[in-house]
Amino acid sequence: MALTISEILEKEAFTRGNIITLLKSTGEDRTSLFKKSAEIKEEYIGKKVWFRGLIEFSNICSKDCLYCGIRKGNSNIARYNLSDEEILSAARFAYINRYGSIALQSGELESPFVTGRIEYLLHKIKELSNGELGVTLSVGEQEPDVYKRWYDAGAHRYLLRVEATNSSLYSKIHPDDSKHDFNRRLKCLKSLQDIGYQTGTGVMIGLPFQTMDDLAGDLLFMKSFNIDMCGMGPYIEHADTPLIEHTENLLPITDRFDLTLKMIAIIRIMMKDINIVAATALQAIDPIGREKAVRIGANILMPNITPGKYRESYKLYDNKPCTDDSAEDCQSCLEARVSLADAEVIYDEWGDSKHYRERISRQMI
Numbered sequence: 001m002a003l004t005i006s007e008i009l010e011k012e013a014f015t016r017g018n019i020i021t022l023l024k025s026t027g028e029d030r031t032s033l034f035k036k037s038a039e040i041k042e043e044y045i046g047k048k049v050w051f052r053g054l055i056e057f058s059n060i061c062s063k064d065c066l067y068c069g070i071r072k073g074n075s076n077i078a079r080y081n082l083s084d085e086e087i088l089s090a091a092r093f094a095y096i097n098r099y100g101s102i103a104l105q106s107g108e109l110e111s112p113f114v115t116g117r118i119e120y121l122l123h124k125i126k127e128l129s130n131g132e133l134g135v136t137l138s139v140g141e142q143e144p145d146v147y148k149r150w151y152d153a154g155a156h157r158y159l160l161r162v163e164a165t166n167s168s169l170y171s172k173i174h175p176d177d178s179k180h181d182f183n184r185r186l187k188c189l190k191s192l193q194d195i196g197y198q199t200g201t202g203v204m205i206g207l208p209f210q211t212m213d214d215l216a217g218d219l220l221f222m223k224s225f226n227i228d229m230c231g232m233g234p235y236i237e238h239a240d241t242p243l244i245e246h247t248e249n250l251l252p253i254t255d256r257f258d259l260t261l262k263m264i265a266i267i268r269i270m271m272k273d274i275n276i277v278a279a280t281a282l283q284a285i286d287p288i289g290r291e292k293a294v295r296i297g298a299n300i301l302m303p304n305i306t307p308g309k310y311r312e313s314y315k316l317y318d319n320k321p322c323t324d325d326s327a328e329d330c331q332s333c334l335e336a337r338v339s340l341a342d343a344e345v346i347y348d349e350w351g352d353s354k355h356y357r358e359r360i361s362r363q364m365i
């Protein structure tokens, strides 16, 4: 006999079928799911939220992901690459405003020049902040020795979304070539974990061709991979990408939003002490989307501190919010929003994943 939602929520571990039932929940069942995930967040993380000042330092990308607005093949955007001084001055802003951490994100490029440049910037960021600013990198697939050089230079967290864990779905949303190889993405995640990074991954939710079974598989993958951080968000169309032709087959945008909240709630229950990002894409759909995510399980926010003039060009999807704000606007707006979500921003702390600390201390026993 099928279990009720309350029975599922009492279980130690969820099966694929349990997760699908939770993803499909409505009405009081859905409320029970969110209540449970909020309770777990309160117990394991508290009401705390940490900032990662997000510096989208370049939209130049060698890849052609079929969903992404900054894909190589999109000739309708102006390409930019912040100067070292612009990046360091954004990092200084985060340090002075006591953010605790920054996240450096860009399109994907692999070259000795990029490796050396990021290594140099990491040293400089540590120098300007007396070693106090934490740094997350999100610059895509690289060779293990490159990840190691950046780790040694001071990066300690890495976010590499796997995007979709069903390899056949992965191949439908990426070009079929060696630059977009699902197995390499997995290998990269593994080498990040082996090197010692706090390792984060995630998927897009509501992609064309994606099923509830795929989403359940994504969550089971994250659990079995033992990730430390999770960043997932709704898929939102971009007019200048090949996937736009599948718009008619997509779930309505509000359903994609609701599914994302459910995915966050379920992963919070499955992996109680990981860090979970409230993705900016949630706010593109609902003005208080990120706050809703914080209420039901997320504990990380990424205020955009990229210099304003470049933001319009880092449009991964249509209607990306805050592209005409400044870094100061982002901070005051987010702080007010966090208190609306009955949470509190913690300044001057790295806000490391508790899961990572426990994982490492277990390895040392």
Ligand code: SAM
Pocket: 067, 068, 069, 070, 105, 106, 107, 108, 138, 139, 140, 141, 159, 160, 161, 163, 203, 204, 233, 234, 235, 236, 237, 238, 281, 316, 317
């Ligand atoms: N290229 C780096 C990487 O893959 O790690 C980081 C930059 S990439 C633009 C950041 C993330 O944007 C991707 O991992 C993807 O999940 C998300 N993204 C791209 N296009 C999107 C879209 N149309 N809707 C929602 N998220 C999107």
